Amino acid sequence: EETNTTTKKEEKEGKEVDDKDELIEKIKEKGKVDNLMGEDMKKDEPEQMKMGKMEQVIQKDLEQIKIEKEELEQMKTKKEMTKVEKMEQKLEEIEQKIQKELEQVKRNKEELEQMKIEKMNQMKKQELEQKIEEEQKEQMEIDTEKKDLMDVMNKVEKLRFAEEENLESSEAECSNISLDTTIDSIGKLEDDLSELEDNAITNFLFSFLSDIRKKVEAIFEEVLALNDHEEALKHEKSALQDADKIVILNTPKKS
Known part of the structure; x- marks a missing residue:
């Protein structure tokens, strides 16, 4: 019987705590403690003190959670920054590689253009020599x-x-x-x-x-x-x- 009484009391206190929590949240939101609580809070000062302590604990928990959340965010940001830095480094390496390939392509293009010019000059030289030879031959035939x-x-x-x-x-x-x-x-x-x-x-x-x-x-x-x-x-x-x-x-x- 004593146990049942204790259980009922705890349930009642738990319910009261929940009610108080809800009330505290309302107080925080509206900032009107006296108007909301009225005479009930004055009559229940021990409970109010208890709730104040609980509020302090909750506030500390909230602050701790906030700190942990900030630390987690910092860790997350640091991790992301590390990932971004790695990506930037990788992109830079790729860019350098592409730049080298582009320079090589330019060199190959210049070499090809030079070879083309040399080949054209050689062909022109051969055509000129052939033309001179034909003209000389034709002149010899004319002379003959x-x-x-x-x-x-x-x-x-x-x-x-x-x-x-x-x-x-x-x-x-x-x-x-x-x-x-x-x-x-x-x-x-x-x-x-x-x-x-x-x-x-x-x-x-x-x-x-x-x-x-x-x-x-x-x-x-x-x-x-x-x-x-x-x-x-x-x-x-x-x-x-x-x-x-x-x-x-x-x-x-x-x-």
């Missing part, structure tokens, strides 16, 4: 062709003089052999001209040689005709001489 053309022109000039000499010479001095040689020479000159580049000079020389050939062939035909006529005259002269001999032999001598 010019020399051949000059040789042909000299030969044509000689033929022209030979033709003029043949025209000025007597018929007896014109031989078939010399005319044949002249025609053969004209044919060789025409062959030489056909190997040269077709231009105004070679066309002129072809035309000139053609005229010479026609004149020489005409002379050759005239010479052949003259030779035939000469041969006929020789036969006729020989026949006349033979006839004179016969007449002389048949003429009677005077006694």
